[in-house]
Amino acid sequence: MASTPDPVSVLFVCLGNICRSTMAEAIFRSMVSKPPYLGLISVIDSCGTGAYHTGSSPDSRTMSTLEDKGITDYNHAARKVHTSDFQKFDFIFAMDRDNLRDLQRIHQRAGGKATVKLFGEFSGKKRAEEVDDPYYGGRDGFEEAYQQLTRFTKNFLKETFPDIDA
Numbered sequence: 550m551a552s553t554p555d556p557v558s559v560l561f562v563c564l565g566n567i568c569r570s571t572m573a574e575a576i577f578r579s580m581v582s583k584p585p586y587l588g589l590i591s592v593i594d595s596c597g598t599g600a601y602h603t604g605s606s607p608d609s610r611t612m613s614t615l616e617d618k619g620i621t622d623y624n625h626a627a628r629k630v631h632t633s634d635f636q637k638f639d640f641i642f643a644m645d646r647d648n649l650r651d652l653q654r655i656h657q658r659a660g661g662k663a664t665v666k667l668f669g670e671f672s673g674k675k676r677a678e679e680v681d682d683p684y685y686g687g688r689d690g691f692e693e694a695y696q697q698l699t700r701f702t703k704n705f706l707k708e709t710f711p712d713i714d715a
Contacts, residue, residue, distance in 0.1 A: 554710055558592035560634055561668065562652060563644040566597030566627035568691070569680045570644060571607040573668065573698045575615050575623040580702055585713045592638065595625065598651040602627040608684065614691040635661025642668035645679040669697070671704040 561573040574595035581590045605627045606612075615623055634641065635656050641663045643649035652665050669678035680697050683690030707715065 554589060554712070556589055556591035557639040557709065558637065559590060559594075560630075560638040560641045560663075561595040561644070562598060562630055562641060562648055563595075563680075564597055564599050564648060564682065565602045565684070566595055566625075566629075567602045567605055567608045568611050568682060568684050569694055569698070570595035570597065571623075571625050571627075572611050572615065572691070572694055573642070573644070573680075573702070574625065575607075575611075575620050576695070576698050577702050578623065579620045580706065585715055586706055586710065589710060589713070594638075596628045596630045596634065598630055598648050600629040603629060608691075610683070610688055610691045614688070614695050618695060630655065632659035632661075635659045635663045635665075637661075638663050641665045644668060645682070668701050668705075671701040671708065672697075673700060673704045 559577060561570040563570040574593055578593050580586060607625055630652065632655060639662065641652060643652050646667065649667050656663065656665050667677050669680065672678040678697060680694050681690065683694050
């Protein structure tokens, strides 16, 4: 019988922590809260590289997109990334290259065990994808982000836990 893999911890990061990273966190939580991934993720969180919305709830369009997809139990208060996150989390995923560069600079100074990368490296395509910030656009941007983040989550889980039948 195969041994159970060690649980991993995941942090999702965008600029303000009210749109993309919160959506990624909610989708990820939903997928790993039931078999076959139940118990394989120890900590899941999200934050922003900026402190613009600290303490705020996710954008209403993020929440309505999640609710339309059946994710109705998500709560979060925005926060800014902290140097301790690089020690606490195994994986830190940026939504775009600008945030990735910011995270890499912090990681270089802070050190830590985290693997810092673009979440879109799990796009399933030849080229990594960025998740465009839907904040200044309409609802369609949130729907597109949902589709991307769902695909990235599935691909990450398959790659990280290849022996799990999903």
